[in-house]
Amino acid sequence: MTTPSSDRRDVLKGLMAAGLLVSTPSWARSLWATGDAPTAAGAPALAVSTLVSGSALDGAFLAGVNSALPGHGATATHQLNRLDAGLYQQLNAQLNDGEPGLLVGLLDDASAVLVLDLLRSAGAQVLSVQHHQVAPGSDAAAWAQALGQSLMSDRPLPQAPQGNGALSCVSLRCVI
Amino acid sequence: MKKSKYLALPKGLSEARFDAAVAKFKAALGQDQVLTSEEHLRPYTKVMMAVDAEKHTPSAVVTATSVEQVQAVVKICNEYKIPVWTISTGRNFGYGSAAPVERGQIVLDLKKMNKILHIDPELCTALVEPGVTYQMLYDYIEENKLPLMLSFSAPSAIAGPLGNTMDRGVGYTPYGEHFMMQCGMEVVLANGDVLRTGMGGVKGDKAWQVFKWGYGPTLDGMFTQSNYGICTKMGFWLMPKPPVFKPFEIKFENDADINDIVEMLRPLRIANIIPNSVVIAGTLWEAATCGVRRSDYLTTPGATPDAVLEQIRKDKHLGAWNVYCALYGTQEQVDVNWKIVTETIKRAGKGKIVTQEEAGNTQPFKYRAQLMSGVPNLQEFGLYNWRGGGGSMWFAPVSQARGSECDKQYALAKKILNKHGLDYVGEFIVGWRDMHHVIDVLYDRNNPEETQRANACFHELLDEFEKEGYAVYRVNTAFQERVAQSYGPVKRDVERKIKRALDPNGILAPGKSGIRI
Numbered sequence: 001m002t003t004p005s006s007d008r009r010d011v012l013k014g015l016m017a018a019g020l021l022v023s024t025p026s027w028a029r030s031l032w033a034t035g036d037a038p039t040a041a042g043a044p045a046l047a048v049s050t051l052v053s054g055s056a057l058d059g060a061f062l063a064g065v066n067s068a069l070p071g072h073g074a075t076a077t078h079q080l081n082r083l084d085a086g087l088y089q090q091l092n093a094q095l096n097d098g099e100p101g102l103l104v105g106l107l108d109d110a111s112a113v114l115v116l117d118l119l120r121s122a123g124a125q126v127l128s129v130q131h132h133q134v135a136p137g138s139d140a141a142a143w144a145q146a147l148g149q150s151l152m153s154d155r156p157l158p159q160a161p162q163g164n165g166a167l168s169c170v171s172l173r174c175v176i
Numbered sequence: 177m178k179k180s181k182y183l184a185l186p187k188g189l190s191e192a193r194f195d196a197a198v199a200k201f202k203a204a205l206g207q208d209q210v211l212t213s214e215e216h217l218r219p220y221t222k223v224m225m226a227v228d229a230e231k232h233t234p235s236a237v238v239t240a241t242s243v244e245q246v247q248a249v250v251k252i253c254n255e256y257k258i259p260v261w262t263i264s265t266g267r268n269f270g271y272g273s274a275a276p277v278e279r280g281q282i283v284l285d286l287k288k289m290n291k292i293l294h295i296d297p298e299l300c301t302a303l304v305e306p307g308v309t310y311q312m313l314y315d316y317i318e319e320n321k322l323p324l325m326l327s328f329s330a331p332s333a334i335a336g337p338l339g340n341t342m343d344r345g346v347g348y349t350p351y352g353e354h355f356m357m358q359c360g361m362e363v364v365l366a367n368g369d370v371l372r373t374g375m376g377g378v379k380g381d382k383a384w385q386v387f388k389w390g391y392g393p394t395l396d397g398m399f400t401q402s403n404y405g406i407c408t409k410m411g412f413w414l415m416p417k418p419p420v421f422k423p424f425e426i427k428f429e430n431d432a433d434i435n436d437i438v439e440m441l442r443p444l445r446i447a448n449i450i451p452n453s454v455v456i457a458g459t460l461w462e463a464a465t466c467g468v469r470r471s472d473y474l475t476t477p478g479a480t481p482d483a484v485l486e487q488i489r490k491d492k493h494l495g496a497w498n499v500y501c502a503l504y505g506t507q508e509q510v511d512v513n514w515k516i517v518t519e520t521i522k523r524a525g526k527g528k529i530v531t532q533e534e535a536g537n538t539q540p541f542k543y544r545a546q547l548m549s550g551v552p553n554l555q556e557f558g559l560y561n562w563r564g565g566g567g568s569m570w571f572a573p574v575s576q577a578r579g580s581e582c583d584k585q586y587a588l589a590k591k592i593l594n595k596h597g598l599d600y601v602g603e604f605i606v607g608w609r610d611m612h613h614v615i616d617v618l619y620d621r622n623n624p625e626e627t628q629r630a631n632a633c634f635h636e637l638l639d640e641f642e643k644e645g646y647a648v649y650r651v652n653t654a655f656q657e658r659v660a661q662s663y664g665p666v667k668r669d670v671e672r673k674i675k676r677a678l679d680p681n682g683i684l685a686p687g688k689s690g691i692r693i
Contacts, residue, residue, distance in 0.1 A: 085311070088333065108561050108564075110557040110561045111557075113224075120220060121265070124219070131621075131622040133564075165475040167471060
C-alpha cells in the first residue's frame with residue numbers, strides 16, 4: 001500500500017519522466033515544492049482537474065484520483081454529461097485561462113473526441129490517451145478507482161475487467 | 177539505427193536538415209509556436225480512419241498569428257522542401273481530423289488567427305480568419321443583438337466556417353450549401369504572394385463580400401478541397417434572422433418509404449416552399465444522437481439485426497426515416513407554406529407530422545431544430561457512442577434528388593455495411609436538386625480485426641457505388657487518392673498542371689484530394 005507522500009512523489013517522478021519539469025517550469029516548481037513539503041504552510045497546491053461524462057464508474061474513478069492526492073481537498077471536476085455544449089465551453093475557457101494544471105479523465109468515446117480536440121487547440125501536452133473496454137460488474141468499480149490512482153502517478157494503467165457487454169471508454173492524462 | 181528525436185520526418189529530409197528548418201521556424205514564429213514533442217503532437221496524430229495512425233503522423237506543428245507568418249512558413253518550406261498541411265480548427269473528425277494526409281508533413285495550425293474581421297448586419301455579410309469557430313460567431317451575434325442567423329455543420333459549436341466551407345461542407349438552414357454563400361477569399365500562394373479573389377484585388381473596393389465573381393475567371397472554387405493555396409480570410413453571407421421559425425419532423429414507419437419521401441419533398445424544396453436543406457435520418461442515426469448505445473441492446477459483435485432496429489424504434493418512438501424541415505419568414509409566409517406542406521403530406525397518405533410544440537425539449541428533435549435555426553450544439557457527437565471505440569469514416573455519395581436513387585443507394589449501402597458486420601447509420605440531406613447521402617461508418621478502432629473490416633468495407637462502398645455511377649463529394653484523408661481516381665484522368669491531369677504551375681516544389685499539402693506535382 002502506498003502512502004500519500006509516496007503517491008505524491010510518484011506524481012513528480014512521472015512528470016519528470018515526461019520532461020514536464022523542464023518544459024513547464026513555473027507550475028512544476030510549485031509541484032516540487034508541494035511534493036517536498038506537502039504539509040508546509042502556504043505551499044502552492046497542485047491544480048488538478050478531472051473529467052467524467054456521466055458513467056456509472058465516475059464515482060469510483062474520482063475516488064481513485066482524490067486518494068492519490070490526499071490533503072489537497074477535492075479536485076475541480078468537469079461533469080461533461082449529455083454532450084451539453086455549455087459544459088464544453090466552460091472546459092474550453094479553463095483550458096485557455098493561462099493557468100497550468102494537470103487533467104485526468106475517464107470519458108465515453110464521444111466526450112473523449114471532443115475533449116482531445118479542445119486540448120489540442122489549447123496546446124496541451126497529452127501524456128496518455130488510452131481506450132478501454134470494461135465489462136460491467138463489481139470489478140469495474142475497483143478498476144476505475146485503480147485507474148484514477150494510476151493516472152495521477154503515471155504508473156502503468158490497470159487491466160480492465162473483460163467480459164460480455166463491455167462498455168467502451170477512454171482515459172486521458174495531460175498537462176495544460 | 178539511431179532513433180530520431182522527431183516522431184516523423186518529412187519525406188526525403190535528414191534529421192540535420194529538419195533541425196535547421198525547425199530553427200528557422202522558431203526564429204520566424206517564436207519558440208512557442210513550433211511544437212515537436214510527442215506530448216504536444218499526440219492530439220494531432222489522432223485519427224478516426226481505419227488505417228494505421230503512423231501513416232498520418234506529423235513531423236512538427238507550427239502556429240501562425242498573421243498572414244506575414246504564413247508567408248514566412250511557406251518560404252521556409254520551399255527552402256527545405258517541407259510539405260505543409262494546413263488546418264483552421266482541424267475539426268472535421270470522420271473526414272480526417274487534424275492529422276496530415278501523409279506522414280512527415282508539418283501541420284500549420286491557424287487556430288490563433290481567430291479574428292472576426294467584419295460583420296455587416298445590413299448587407300448580412302461576414303469576413304473571418306481561419307480560427308474563428310461558429311460558436312464565436314454565434315456569441316458575437318448574440319452579444320451584439322444582430323438580426324442574423326448562422327448555418328453550420330453538426331459539430332457546430334467547435335467547428336469553423338472557413339474550414340467547413342473550404343472543404344465544401346453543408347449545413348441545415350436555407351444557407352446550407354456553404355460554398356454557395358462564400359464571397360471573397362484571401363489566399364497565400366506557395367510563392368508567398370497574397371491573392372484576393374473576386375473584387376478583393378481592386379484598390380479601395382467595398383464590394384469584396386457582396387459580389388462573388390469579380391472580373392475574368394472566377395478562382396474561388398479551385399482553392400476548395402485543394403492544395404493550391406492557404407486561405408487566410410474568407411467572406412460569406414449570413415441569413416437575416418426570420419421573424420418566425422417553424423421546425424417540424426415527419427416520421428415514416430418503413431424503410432421502403434424513402435422513395436415516396438423524396439418524391440414528395442423534392443417539388444417543395446425546388447420551389448423553396450421548404451427552403452432549408454431537409455434531412456432524412458435513418459433509425460440508428462436518430463437513436464445514437466438521443467443517447468442509445470448498441471450495448472444497451474446487444475452484446476454480440478456484428479451488424480445490428482433488423483429486429484433490434486424495430487425494437488429501438490418502438491422504445492424510442494423513432495421512425496424508420498425521420499424527416500426534419502423548417503419554415504422561415506413572416507407569420508403570413510409560414511402559414512401559407514405550412515398549409516401547402518400539410519396538405520401534401522395528407523395527400524401522400526403516409527408520414528406523421530411532429531411539431532415543436534409536440535416534441536418539446538426531447539432529443540433528437542431539439543438539436544435538429546437548433547441546427548436548422550443556427551444555434552450551435554454538440555448533440556450529434558452521440559454517434560461516436562453507438563458502437564464505441566473511436567472509429568468513424570464518413571461515406572458521402574451524391575445523387576440526383578430522386579426517390580429511386582435514394583432507394584437504390586440505401587439498399588446497396590446497407591448490404592455492404594452489414595456484410596462487413598457494421599451498421600447503416602446514415603441520413604440523406606436534400607439540396608435543391610441533389611442529395612448528399614451521408615453515412616457514418618462506425619467501428620471499434622481499438623479492435624484490429626474490426627478496423628480491418630471497416631477498411632475493407634469502405635473500399636467496397638467506394639468500388640460498388642462507383643460501378644453504379646456514384647462518387648463521394650468529400651472523403652477522409654486516407655481515401656483521397658482513391659476517390660480522385662473516380663473522377664477520371666483528364667481532371668487529374670489538369671489538377672496536376674495547375675499544381676505544378678502554382679506550387680513547383682509541391683510543398684502545399686501534397687496528396688490532398690489526390691493532387692501532387
